[in-house]
Amino acid sequence: MNFTYFNRNELKTLGTKLLNQYGMPEERANITTELLIQSDELGFTTHGLSLIPYYIPELQAGKMQEADDVVIVNDTGSTFVWNAQYLPGIWMMNKAMDEAFSRIKEYGVVTASINRAHHIGCLSTYVKLAADKDLICIVSTSDPAGKLVAPFGGLDPVLTPNPWAIGYPTSEDPVIIDTVTSICTFSKVREHLNTGLPMPYPMLQDKKGNESTDATVINDGGAILPIGGADYGHRGYCFSMMVEMLTQGLSGHGRADDVSRWGGNVYIQLIDPEAFAGLAVFKQQMDKLTELCLASRPKDDTSPVRVPGQFGLDCAKQSKVHGVRLNDETLNRLQKSAQEAGIEFPKPH
Amino acid sequence: MNFTYFNRNELKTLGTKLLNQYGMPEERANITTELLIQSDELGFTTHGLSLIPYYIPELQAGKMQEADDVVIVNDTGSTFVWNAQYLPGIWMMNKAMDEAFSRIKEYGVVTASINRAHHIGCLSTYVKLAADKDLICIVSTSDPAGKLVAPFGGLDPVLTPNPWAIGYPTSEDPVIIDTVTSICTFSKVREHLNTGLPMPYPMLQDKKGNESTDATVINDGGAILPIGGADYGHRGYCFSMMVEMLTQGLSGHGRADDVSRWGGNVYIQLIDPEAFAGLAVFKQQMDKLTELCLASRPKDDTSPVRVPGQFGLDCAKQSKVHGVRLNDETLNRLQKSAQEAGIEFPKPH
Incomplete structure (x- = not known):
């Protein structure tokens, strides 16, 4: 490329x-x-x-x-619920993060559940904003109109890939986790639909429930598999249910509304280590965890163990030097x- | 049996x-x-x-x-940190849950991180206590002295299986999620060490990093694999890092202390749907999600799709009739x- x-x-x-x-x-x-x-x-x-x-x-x-601004559904101080009215999702997320940042020193933990967001972009950017302020942040999203991922043991897809991101600070680079609760994202499926190339391992099942590396099965009654696939997909299914609950249950808008319009429901939780055992010891513990993970000898010498987000943060450093x-x-x-x-x-x- | x-x-x-x-x-x-x-x-x-x-x-x-009672490390009202001093873990968890229950109506979200717990038993029991009170609860645990699970791409184990449980109410039975961030628990490995039977699919890697169904590799430089295994173990690794962070980073006690004594660190978060869009709509959404999952046609007609916790709750109903x-x-x-x-x-x- x-x-x-x-x-x-x-x-x-x-x-x-x-x-x-x-x-x-x-x-x-x-x-x-x-x-x-x-x-x-x-x-x-x-x-x-x-x-x-x-x-x-x-x-x-x-x-x-279609609307001027978000609608406040509930606001207790440490928790808030918005109807984002399909306004620009990235701007809305930035506004929600700012709102949470403004409250975090008072409450220690601030939690928001938001429905009807337009496209919210890249979850890593939000959790990095928080980690850069020495805060922990969880951001997760689901689409109540989407049915792409099958529950474990089922043929018919019910869930969306349900991304889950977390950022937290260390003494050096933050750790930026950005994952999903299914084996792959729909973007990955689309990429293989475009190239026609098989997937590197079975990420999907066909309409009969057979594991498949063929992206086209998604258009013929197939589904993306939850993490764990045919063997232990109950684990991914569990994490996926959690995301639907936090994004749809808490925000009061979801599959019970028979939503047909594409949109994102979002869960945001900001946690201040200072409201627990303190930032200094938090970083000390997390530094050690990073050190231990990086010291695990690699299976493949050309591919050392990384901590989540390291690749992205290295890219960001390159951008500072060479431009975007x-x-x-x-x-x-x-x-x-x-x-x-x-x-x-x-x-x- | x-x-x-x-x-x-x-x-x-x-x-x-x-x-x-x-x-x-x-x-x-x-x-x-x-x-x-x-x-x-x-x-x-x-x-x-x-x-x-x-x-x-x-x-x-x-x-x-060894001690009379837990030591309060920090307490802000909506957050608290305890040193549990290796007192009986199940009693300590019940005390922490009671503490969180007593605060939840005031704060909407109550979060605790606890270090040095003795064995805390079954996570499902705690999240069920919460779900039975119409509350959402997350309970997770790690052992900072344990090294059983390899980071993705690594040979040397660094992490523990890091269980993650969540309970939430519906109009009928609660949903009780009780999973781990590695392919299997150490109990599962021990079970196969005892029976000598191979595992049903590769849950471990040997000392060279080859996937394995042979439980004995755990005693010869092997490790349990994070969820996703050799193919996409970065996903399980992400969830596992999250658990270490919430249980050790927030509680201020962990791998940086070179802990040699077995013990549990615990993260507890209680969430009241009433502090968000409300309990009624929460249940309405979660009822629909359960309905949709149960309606997904099974791959195997003898094994219909379940929601997490259903098997356990069915057992509990049997116990009411027949005894324990x-x-x-x-x-x-x-x-x-x-x-x-x-x-x-x-x-x-």
Whole structure:
């Protein structure tokens, strides 16, 4: 894959102008672009600026701006529930994180459950915001309109992949966990649908319940398997049920509403180590855990053990030196969007 | 396996007398026995009364009674941290749950991290206590002295299986999730060490990192694999790191202390749906989720899809009718303990 490097500020101006031109208020466009760039910097290219060409038709169709602001469903101080009214999801997440940050020193733990979010982008970016402030953060999401993952032992898909991210600080780089409760994401399935290549191991089952590496089974009655697959998929199924409960049960909006519109329900929990045994000892313990994991001799000498998020944080360090890198596919699609909007595209860095 | 049924009250008297005779104060012995019986009722026979013969030598050695009470490390109201001083773990967990129950209506979310617990028994029993009160509960545990599970890609084990349980209410039976972040528990490995039978699928790796169904590799430089195994063990590794962080980082005691004594660190979080969108809509959403999962056509007609905890709750209903059932192994060991203590054993029901 080829990459081209760009100046961060110039990309930010571009993204903000593009989203704003199709109707997203400037402040929201600015925040959205900022977090998309942070996602590119962390190496999550599928959740970076490449999303703007997907957001433009949504903006054009009025699907990201039907309302003025989020609606507060409940607010007890340490907990809050919002109906996000399908407003720009990344801006909404940033607002929810800010709200939680403003309360965390008072409450020690702040918990939010939010329904009807538009696309919320890359979970790692939010938990990193928290870890950079010496806070622990859990962010998880489900789509009550989606049915992609089969319950353990079942043929018919019921659940979504149900991502689960956690960030926490150490004395050096934070640990940034960003995983899902199914063997793979739907993006992974789509990637294999596009390339036609088999998956590296069985991530799916066909309509009869046989494990499969063929992505096309998803369009023929198949399903993504929960973590653990045919052997011990009860474990992934358990974690997936947890996510549906925290995102849909707590937010009061979910599968009981027979939702047909795509959207995200979100669970956010911020935890301050200072409300427990304290930040200093927290970091001391987590430093040791990182050290022990990194010291585990690798199975494959060319592939040392990593801690979650290390690859992304290394990417982000590279971005600081070389600028934000875009792959050819993202570049082509963004250039096309800019051209259609009559906005000048920045020169490579 | 043969089973014998006993009267609940008679077993409770027996267990309380046994633990008390070896030095556990009567109230603690009573609570411990009550929860061991609840574990047997839920079908967790490895974590029921069969534990008493293991607790007796611990009591005799003074290892469950070195201190009078737990030490409060921090308490902010909605959060608390205890040093449990290796006091009886089940009694301590019941005390922590009671503490959280007494605060939940004020705070909406109550979170505790506890270090140096003696054996805490069956996690399902605690989250069921909460679900029966219409509360959500997460309980998780790790042992900072244990090294059984390898980080993804590593040969040397660093982590413990790190159990994770969640309970939540529905309009009918609660959902009781009780899982681990590795493919199997150490109890499972021990079971296969005892029987010599191969495991049904690769749960371990040998000292060279090859996946294995041979339990004996654990004694020859092998390790339990994180959920996802050799293919996608990064997912299980992520969940396992989370547990170490919540139980050791937050409680301020863990691997940085080079702990050599076996013990449990515990994370407890109680969540009141009423502090979010409300209990009624929570149950409505969770009822629908259960309904959809149960309606997923089974791969195998003889094995319909279940929701987590269903098997255990069905066992508990049987116990109400037939009495508490003990398998032969548990019965023999308990009878031996009773005989040694000179305590009369109840007659079968």
